[in-house]
Amino acid sequence: MDDQLTTLSRVLERTDDRLRAAADGAARVWPTGFESLDLALGGGFRAGSLALVAGPQGLGKTTFALQVARNAVCAGHVAVYFSYEHDPEDLMQRLVTLEAGERYGVDSPGLDKVRAAFEDHTNSASLDDRMTGLRGGDEALKAVRDYADRLHIHRSTGTSTDLEVISSCVEEVWRSTGQMPLVIVDYLQKVKVPTPGLSDEDRTGVIVESLKDFAIDGEMPVLAVVASDRAGIQAGKRMRVQHLRGSSALAYEADVVLIFNHKYDVVARHHLVYDIGNAERFHQWAVLTLEKNRQGKDGVNLEFRKRFEQSRFESDGHMVTEQLVDERLFQD
Numbered sequence: 001m002d003d004q005l006t007t008l009s010r011v012l013e014r015t016d017d018r019l020r021a022a023a024d025g026a027a028r029v030w031p032t033g034f035e036s037l038d039l040a041l042g043g044g045f046r047a048g049s050l051a052l053v054a055g056p057q058g059l060g061k062t063t064f065a066l067q068v069a070r071n072a073v074c075a076g077h078v079a080v081y082f083s084y085e086h087d088p089e090d091l092m093q094r095l096v097t098l099e100a101g102e103r104y105g106v107d108s109p110g111l112d113k114v115r116a117a118f119e120d121h122t123n124s125a126s127l128d129d130r131m132t133g134l135r136g137g138d139e140a141l142k143a144v145r146d147y148a149d150r151l152h153i154h155r156s157t158g159t160s161t162d163l164e165v166i167s168s169c170v171e172e173v174w175r176s177t178g179q180m181p182l183v184i185v186d187y188l189q190k191v192k193v194p195t196p197g198l199s200d201e202d203r204t205g206v207i208v209e210s211l212k213d214f215a216i217d218g219e220m221p222v223l224a225v226v227a228s229d230r231a232g233i234q235a236g237k238r239m240r241v242q243h244l245r246g247s248s249a250l251a252y253e254a255d256v257v258l259i260f261n262h263k264y265d266v267v268a269r270h271h272l273v274y275d276i277g278n279a280e281r282f283h284q285w286a287v288l289t290l291e292k293n294r295q296g297k298d299g300v301n302l303e304f305r306k307r308f309e310q311s312r313f314e315s316d317g318h319m320v321t322e323q324l325v326d327e328r329l330f331q332d
Contacts, residue, residue, distance in 0.1 A: 030182045030221050033071025036317045040290055040300045041256065045182065045221035049295070050212045050253060052188070054226045054244050055260030059286055060308060061225045062086065063094070064260070065184050067312055068223060070095060073150040078181040080152045080173050082166060084190040088153045092144065093118055094311040096131070099140035101310030109134040110309040152181070162192035163210045170218065180220040185211065187225035189245055204246025212253045226250060238266045238325070241291045257292040263303060268323035286313070287320055 031044035038044045045051050055061050062085065069079040083091060093114050100108035109117075117130040117137070131137030152173050154161070166185070173181050185191065189200070191207045198206065208224075215222040228243045238261050244250050251257065263285040271278050290300040301324060304317035 030072050030077055031075060032068045033075070034068075034302075034304065034313070034315050034317060036302050036319065037258075037288065037290075040297065040302070041293065042295045045223060045256070046295060047180070047219045047221060048216045049221050049255040050208070050215050051221065051223045051256035051258065052226050052244070052250060052254045053223065053258045053260070054228055054239060055286075056228070056239060056262065059260045059262060060306060060313060061260065062186055063308060063311055064313060065186050065223060065225055066091060066094060067098065067315075069151060069182065069184055070098065070147070071315075072182045073147040076150075078150045078152070078173060078177045078179045079184065080154065080170055080181045081184045081186065082154045082156045082161065082169075083186050084156045084158060084161070085186055087155055089118070091153055095144050096137070096140045097311040099143040100134070100136040101307060101312050102143075103139055104136040106307075106310075108136050108140075108310060111311050112309075150177070156190070158190040158192055160192060162194065163207070163214065166191070167214060170214075170220075174218075180218055183215075183218075183220060183222045185222065185224040187227060189227045201246050201249070205249035208246070208249050208253045251292065254292060255294040256290070259289050259291050261287045261289070263287045263320075266324045268325050271322050287324070288317070 028047045029043040029045070030047075031038045032041070053061055053064060066081065069081050072079045081091065094111065097109070097111045097114045100114070113134060114137070117134060118127075120130070123130065128138065128141065131141040152169075154166075154169050156165075166183070170181060170183055188207055188211070189204060191211075193203050193206050195206070211222050211224060227245045228239055239259050241247060241251050241257050241259065262283070264279065264282040266287055267278075267282055272282075284305055285303045286306055288302045288304060290298050290302070292298050293300075301320040302317050303320050305314040307314055
């Protein structure tokens with residue numbers, strides 16, 4: 001999009017017009033649905049902002065991103081999920097599992113059982129009948145159907161899904177729904193760039209700058225999952241913003257940077273030595289650090305219980321009370 005020169009008077013006029021339109025005026029902040037995180041962010045992800053989420057492999061980055069999308073559409077917003085890692089059917093199964101978990105907790109069927117019900121090719125029963133056979137399955141399926149029209153999923157590939165495709169899809173959603181969506185890119189480093197032969201650093205710079213411009217021009221939030229470099233995925237090491245692949249561009253352009261770590265990996269040694277029972281408990285929690293926050297305070301450490309068998313985090317997290325360190329000082 002071409003640069004646009006405007007006066008502050010025109011900005012005031014546009015703002016006033018937007019606020020007078022109730023539907024448009026309400027969509028300036030998209031809550032994540034994680035109450036403690038929304039409190040730290042001043043309500044959620046803001047229009048025109050680029051947020052990044054990172055963490056070690058297997059610590060729930062996709063789980064978190066999909067749960068944020070689900071929470072947004074449950075609140076009446078629209079979301080577009082660009083998935084470079086998972087097909088739409090897989091995401092749908094995760095959402096059904098999540099909804100069952102929200103209703104029945106640890107007594108709900110896990111993702112393995114939901115997948116088995118979906119993928120049993122010897123069974124000719126309908127989707128509804130298959131879900132009725134699982135505890136809470138029928139309620140979970142109904143919940144997904146209730147917001148299914150507001151959650152758009154794009155099966156993206158690193159060979160064809162570039163920023164132009166992303167922009168075109170978002171515009172299509174906006175025209176069909178009348179709402180600017182929350183945009184989720186999973187994950188950033190797989191977005192195709194038009195210039196071949198760039199280094200990882202330069203590719204990441206092109207993508208993150210374009211996504212930031214895209215968020216500003218579209219007046220919507222963009223949440224992107226990002227990968228770490230080799231140093232950031234070492235066992236027992238706390239991931240920080242400098243460990244993200246293309247970290248200089250990511251740290252500069254992003255408005256919000258969220259980084260997950262295993263709680264067990266980042267608590268100070270004395271919490272483990274003097275209470276061995278903490279080791280098992282800490283394995284059940286993930287620490288989400290608000291490393292950068294142009295919307296307010298940063299350096300905030302929150303913790304959320306992992307319920308990955310139910311494809312979710314418990315959303316009622318809280319501040320970490322234990323002392324954290326940069327690297328694990330206690331070994332199994």
